[in-house]
Amino acid sequence: MANQWWQSAVVYQVYPRSFQDSNGDGIGDLPGITQRLDYIKQLGADVIWLNPIYRSPGVDNGYDISDYYDINPEFGTMADFDQLLTTAHAKGLKIMMDIVVNHSSDQNKWFTTSAQSKDNPYADYYIWRDPVDGHEPNNWGGFFGGSAWKYVASRDQYYLHSFAVEQPDLNWDNPQLRQAVYDMMNFWVNKGVDGFRLDVINLISKPDSFADGQPEAGEPYAAIGGIIANGPHLHEYLQEMNQQVFAGHQLMTVGETPGATVADAKQLASGQGQELNMVFEFEHMGLDGNPDPALGKWNDQPVRLVDLKQSLSKWQMGLQGTAWNSLYWNNHDQPRIVSRFGDERPAYRERSAKMLATLLHFLQGTPYIYEGEELGMTNAHFTxxxxxxxxxxxxxxxxxxxxxxxxxxxxxxxxxxxxSRDNARTPMQWDDSQNAGFSTATPWLAVNANYPRINAQLAQRTPGSVLSYYQRLIKLRHHLPVITTGTYHLLSPDDAAVYAYVRHMGSQHLLVICNFTAATQTRHFAELPADAHLLISNYDEDHQDVLRAYEAKVYQF
Known part of the structure; x- marks a missing residue:
């Protein structure tokens, strides 16, 4: 793959509702983000991914868009967005928009008109089906529970909603709908945005048959994910989107692709550049799901390190040289990584946060940092x-x-x-003042109670903080090509305590070693020559064959 700017970039994800409130209403907003751009720049990030900021009734926190051409008044105005974009660009930061085109809000003009009759300009913008024996067209169940169908009397039909009832699925088989989507995306490209994160984009092409699926034992509905993901026209539609929107621009495009395999990703994000630059895969985020499949992700047990190594390595090796990885631990849909895969106890929180960051940032791919991850923010522990x-x-x-x-x-x-996803959505912890410096009003979601000892201001003043460690990692990624282009080789795949791997590029080598436990480990790695030097570590001094609690170290040779 020819090197592209986004391959050596680092992305910082901003959840606008929780980042910074500038007007005292308890909700983060666009002027608040503009106020904090220097913080993101000082961290070293290149791109800001904004979760949806469009007009929305907020049933799914902005992922139900009622007007793709307008800003959610809670976040500000289009003038506020223009100011954010201009200021970010002046500071050398790029802006990537989050776009939702598998579904819209049921308050979108497209849908309110479509629902009125079977004969109007938007009648086929959504997926409508006739009742079958007076009931739903099939037994599909939505991601958020219950049937995936909702009856509308004015059409005497059901519409499909893969997610909430208020989020009807768009009909991508309709060329007029597709063109309307491309026109809307080009509106934002013409404004100067630098890329798109495409929400559940591999769900847009529905199967040709709407036959019943196989429900889980004891469940009335069939899980919709495996039925509609990676449909028959997905690549056709994405190639059309690429030609209509992405071609001729230096955009960064990443698709959220639940259920995607390595083979899917190779086509979606191939080096040929016909569809997307990269995908978000979910495999490593599903390793700690409940042993009872009926309970899905709802569990409180840790992941097995051997499983994590197997998953991450499969994607590293599978896409090497042919497609591109997105690297992430956290986002707005996932709990805090230090609480999930690390150890949030005070004695270990910072060490384990740095260890997890080390593991991720030396892999091949584009790293994503979710707001507060660079501080070692933890789950909220709501009761x-x-x-x-x-x-x-x-x-x-x-x-x-x-x-x-x-x-x-x-x-x-x-x-x-x-x-819970709310673990990631608690307000950003800026300082130890009221509401963590996020707002002068009661925040829309409670601030994590530990903000007096975990906040950005304290991290900036403390040598060796998690924040300063992230800054070091980002500088290394920007200056060491082996991190971007080197090959990946896993060591000791069955080691249940230590994750170690090697990156190679020509005569350059990196050995990355991470202890996932609070216990001291003894390991000797034959790959380490006598002249190797310690590039970075979360401890001050090096004991070569000993790994202390949550120790991470990278050797260069």
Whole structure:
């Protein structure tokens, strides 16, 4: 693959609602992001990924878009966005928009018109089907629970919603809809945005047959994900999008692709550049799911390191030289990594946060840092259901506790404390003032109680902080081509405590060693020559064959 600018870039993800409130309403906004651009620049990131900022009723925190051409008033105005874009560019930062085109809001003009009749300009912008024997067209179940179909009397038809009832799926088989999407995306390209993150983009092409699926044992509905992902026209539509929107621009494009395999990614993000630059795969994010498949992701047990190594290595080796990886631990849909794969106890939080960062940032791919990850922010540890606002979390609680009665309330609250998306959405912890410096008003979601000892201001003043370690990692990625282009080789795949791998490029070599435990480990790596030097570590001094608690070190030779 020819080197592209985004291959050596580092992305910083901003969840606007939780980043910085500038007007005292408890909700983060665009002027607040503009105020904090220097912080992102000082971190060393190149690109800012903004979660959706479009007009939305907020059923799924902005992933239900009612107007693709307007800004959510909670976040500001189009003038505020233009100011953010201009200021970011002046500082050498790029802006990547989050776009949702598998579905829209049911309050979008396209849908409100479509729902009125079977004969109007938007009638076929969505997926409508006639009732079958007076019931839903099939037994598909939505990602957020319940049937994936909703009846509308004015059409005497059901519409498909893969997610919430208020998020009807767009009909990508309609060329007029596709053109409307491309026109909308070009509106933002013409404004000067630098790329797109495409939400659940591999769901846009639905199967030709809408036959029933196989439901899970004891469930009335068939899980929709395996049925609609990677449909028959997906690559055709993405190639058309590429030609209509991406061609001729130096854009960064990443597709969120739940259920995608290495083979899928090779086609979606091939070096030929016909579709996307890279994909977000989910395999390593699903390794700690519940052993009971009916409970899905809801669990409170740690991942097995051997499984994590196998998954990450499969993607490193599988895409090497043919496609491009996205590297991430955290995002707005995942719990905090230091609480999930690390150790948030005070004695180990910073060490394990740095260890996890080391592992990720020396892999091949483009790294994504989620707001607060660079501080070692932890899960929120909410204790009451009323603490949560995330639709997925609330639906899961009511389904498993109230409806099915298969999980006790205390156990389900434990699952939410470990896995809820709200763990990532608590406000950014800027300083130790009221509400962590996020807002002068009561925040829309409670601030994590540990903000007095975990915040950006303290990290900036503390030598050796997690923040300063991320800055070092980013500088190395920018200056060492072997990190971007070198090959990957896993060492000791069956080691249950230590993750070690080698990167090679010509005569340059890096040995990356990470201890995933609080116990001291003794390991000797034959790959390490006598003249190797320690490039970076989360300890001050090096004991070559000894790995202390959550120790990470990288040797160059």
């Amino acid at each position: 009451k259901l009323t603490d949560y606002q995330d639709l997925e979390s609330l639906n899961a609680y009511h389904h498993f506790v109230d409806d099915e009665q298969v999980v006790q309330p205390e156990q389900m609250l434990g699952y939410l404390a470990h896995m």
